Structures are given as C-alpha cells and as structure tokens.
Amino acid sequence: MARRHLPSLRALQAFEAAARLGSFRLAAEELAVTRSAVSHQIRQLEEMLGVSLFRRDRQRADLTEAGQDYYPTLRDAFDQIEAKTRTIKPASDSGELVVQVYVTVALKWLIPRLHDFERRCPDVKLRLSTTSIGWDFERGEVHAAFLLVRHKTPGLHYQPLFPGLLSPVCSPDLLGGTVPLDQPSDLGHHRLIRVLGADEDWATWLEARGLDPMLIEGGPVYDSYLLAQEAAIDGRGIAMTLSPFAEDEIRLGRLVRPFPPPVAHRRGWYFVCEMAERTRPKIRRFEAWLREQIAADPAIQQLLVGAADR
Incomplete structure (x- = not known):
C-alpha cells in the first residue's frame, strides 16, 4: 500500500480553526497557541499545497476560492473523527465532565474562568463541546449544557441562570x-x-x-x-x-x-442536564461553580440591574 501524503495535523488544525472562526486570533485562542504560530502552520500548509488559502488584507482571515473548496472536507473529516472517538471512548467512562456550550460563550466568558474550576475540582476532567449539531444527553456524549433556552424538553433538569x-x-x-x-x-x-x-x-x-x-x-x-x-x-x-x-x-x-x-x-440562559443525572457529584459541583461565577461577574450583574430599571 502506498504511503499517504498528508499535511501535518497541526497545520490542518490551524487551518480548520481559522476557517471556522474566521480569525487567526480566535483560532490561536482556541488552540492555546500564539497567533504567529497559527499563521506559520497555515503558511506551511499553503506552501505544501501550492495555493493561498486565505486573503490577508487588513489582517482578516477571508478564505480564497481554494480555501473555500478545502475547508468543508476538513471540517467534515474532523467532525467524523470527533464523533467516532466519542462512540469508542464514551465520556462517562471516567471522571470526565462534558459540557455543551456555544463557541462564543466558551471563548468570551467560560474558558478564562476555568482555571478556578480546575483548581477547586482537580479530580473532574472538564471538556467543552461546542458542536452545534449531533450531540445527545441520552447517548452519553454530553453530561450538561450551558444554553440559551426557550422551549424545555421533558425529562431534563433546567436551572435558570440569568435572562x-x-x-x-x-x-x-x-x-x-x-x-x-x-x-x-x-x-x-x-x-x-x-x-x-x-x-x-x-x-x-x-x-x-x-x-x-x-x-x-x-x-x-x-x-x-x-x-x-x-x-x-x-x-x-x-x-x-x-x-x-x-x-x-x-x-x-x-x-x-x-x-x-x-x-x-x-429565551433565557439555563444550566441543563438529564433529570436523573442532576445529583451526580461532578454535575452538581460544576453547576454550583457556574452559578457562583455568574453571581460574581460585575458585567452580568450590571446588565441585570440595568434591565430591571427599564
């Protein structure tokens, strides 16, 4: 069998994140590397392919025609790898806690605070899932969620957080x-x-x-x-x-x-999990920590006061 000729995984990850998020800076935040590292990996990928994948005018990360053609294939491949990994190694096998959250909430609010949860609950291996489709409480892919909710599903526990x-x-x-x-x-x-x-x-x-x-x-x-x-x-x-x-x-x-x-x-913001799972220690601890962080956030409290005064 002929040897596969594939780009490096790091280069592919950098490209997929930058294309999905529309920004080298945001891709760097997600991958926990510097912006220059993301740019370097993508440049290496472009050199291997012999095409430009991004237009870099005004520091934007707009895809070229070649980038638009390449991105869906990588996105789908990464989605399939992630989905199959979850089925082979269910998240419930260990002390892992998988929390579903919007990518905006993860990057702009939750991730900067997670060091506090990790310090206080070192035995809980927290993993964030930001996929918008395909996740399911019943299949054990996700234990809890921090979501904007309007219609509630029977059998799920909803803890209101803030409007x-x-x-x-x-x-x-x-x-x-x-x-x-x-x-x-x-x-x-x-x-x-x-x-x-x-x-x-x-x-x-x-x-x-x-x-x-x-x-x-x-x-x-x-x-x-x-x-x-x-x-x-x-x-x-x-x-x-x-x-x-x-x-x-x-x-x-x-x-x-x-x-x-x-x-x-x-809609309002809720902490959500299966009704039967709400008393599990790792879920209960994360919910309590999340509510504590919200109560301590002056930006949220100021907005709530402003909304109440209208």
Missing part, C-alpha cells in the same frame, strides 16, 4: 462615521449582521424599540455569534450580541453599544 439580553454593537469608527447612528431608526441606513437561525434576535430588539423587523432583510449572515461579532469589529455592519459575551471587546474599545440598555430576549 437573555440583546444588545446591538458596532465598531467605534462606524459609530462616528459619516452615516448617522444617533437613534434606533438610523439602523435602516446600515447593514445589520445576522446569525444563521437567530433572526428572532434582531426581530425581538427592533419590535421592542418600535421598529419594523423587516429591517434585518438583506444583511450579511454568519453561522455563529462569534463571527458576527468579529465582523462588527471589522466595520462590516452592526451585530446583535448576547450579553454579556461582548463585554471584553467593549472594555477594550473594539466595540461600542450605540443604543443601551439591552432588550430582554425571548
């Missing part, structure tokens, strides 16, 4: 640009960035402000809140964010809220 809050955000340059953005009705003159499958976010906010939900039609669509937020940072439009997961970018001056305060979402 969902919606806030439009944009780059400071866009706010101070030549096209006015002084009042909510000015949104009709701007591109509204949408998240695939979450049009209700903009519709809810616009209706609460007395505006026509049809304003969202025609704007660019991204498949995650994280990508929508990055697009807003890059000045490509105005994104709707789920508070408080843009707070770091706002604090750093990369994003601003043109129209505070936030509007209540129709």
Whole structure:
C-alpha cells in the first residue's frame, strides 16, 4: 500500500480553526497557541499545497476560492473523527465532565474562568463541546449544557441562570462615521449582521424599540455569534450580541453599544442536564461553580440591574 501524503495535523488544525472562526486570533485562542504560530502552520500548509488559502488584507482571515473548496472536507473529516472517538471512548467512562456550550460563550466568558474550576475540582476532567449539531444527553456524549433556552424538553433538569439580553454593537469608527447612528431608526441606513437561525434576535430588539423587523432583510449572515461579532469589529455592519459575551471587546474599545440598555430576549440562559443525572457529584459541583461565577461577574450583574430599571 502506498504511503499517504498528508499535511501535518497541526497545520490542518490551524487551518480548520481559522476557517471556522474566521480569525487567526480566535483560532490561536482556541488552540492555546500564539497567533504567529497559527499563521506559520497555515503558511506551511499553503506552501505544501501550492495555493493561498486565505486573503490577508487588513489582517482578516477571508478564505480564497481554494480555501473555500478545502475547508468543508476538513471540517467534515474532523467532525467524523470527533464523533467516532466519542462512540469508542464514551465520556462517562471516567471522571470526565462534558459540557455543551456555544463557541462564543466558551471563548468570551467560560474558558478564562476555568482555571478556578480546575483548581477547586482537580479530580473532574472538564471538556467543552461546542458542536452545534449531533450531540445527545441520552447517548452519553454530553453530561450538561450551558444554553440559551426557550422551549424545555421533558425529562431534563433546567436551572435558570440569568435572562437573555440583546444588545446591538458596532465598531467605534462606524459609530462616528459619516452615516448617522444617533437613534434606533438610523439602523435602516446600515447593514445589520445576522446569525444563521437567530433572526428572532434582531426581530425581538427592533419590535421592542418600535421598529419594523423587516429591517434585518438583506444583511450579511454568519453561522455563529462569534463571527458576527468579529465582523462588527471589522466595520462590516452592526451585530446583535448576547450579553454579556461582548463585554471584553467593549472594555477594550473594539466595540461600542450605540443604543443601551439591552432588550430582554425571548429565551433565557439555563444550566441543563438529564433529570436523573442532576445529583451526580461532578454535575452538581460544576453547576454550583457556574452559578457562583455568574453571581460574581460585575458585567452580568450590571446588565441585570440595568434591565430591571427599564
């Protein structure tokens, strides 16, 4: 059998993460390496393939035609490897705790706090799952979840954490640009960035402000809140964010809220697990720790007070 001629796994991981997240910086955060390391691995991959995979103008990570052609194959291959790995080695075999969470929540809020959980619960091997499809409590692929919930499923335990809050955000340059953005009705003159499958976010906010939900039609669509937020940072439009997961970018001056305060979402944030599993020590400990972190987060508490005062 002929020897396989494959790129290095690190190079493929770097490319897949950067393509999925739309950013070398975010890929570096996910892989726990430097941005230059991600760029170096992708450059090596491009040299091996003899094509450019990304356009690097303005430090963006937009895929070239070759990159768009290559990415789906790698994404599907990685998904299949991850899924098969879970079936061969079930997460419930050990002290591992698998928590389902949105990638935006993981990168922008949860991961920076996990060192505290690891210090306090060293016997629990925590693993985050950010896949948006295919996971299942019953198959043991996930033990618990930190999710935005509207309709509850029978047989699951739901612990309310805090309300969902919606806030439009944009780059400071866009706010101070030549096209006015002084009042909510000015949104009709701007591109509204949408998240695939979450049009209700903009519709809810616009209706609460007395505006026509049809304003969202025609704007660019991204498949995650994280990508929508990055697009807003890059000045490509105005994104709707789920508070408080843009707070770091706002604090750093990369994003601003043109129209505070936030509007209540129709969904709320919950800790979710199977009803029969809610008393398992590792699940109970993580739930208690999560609620403690939320109570200690001044950004969440400030947003909640602001929402209550409306």
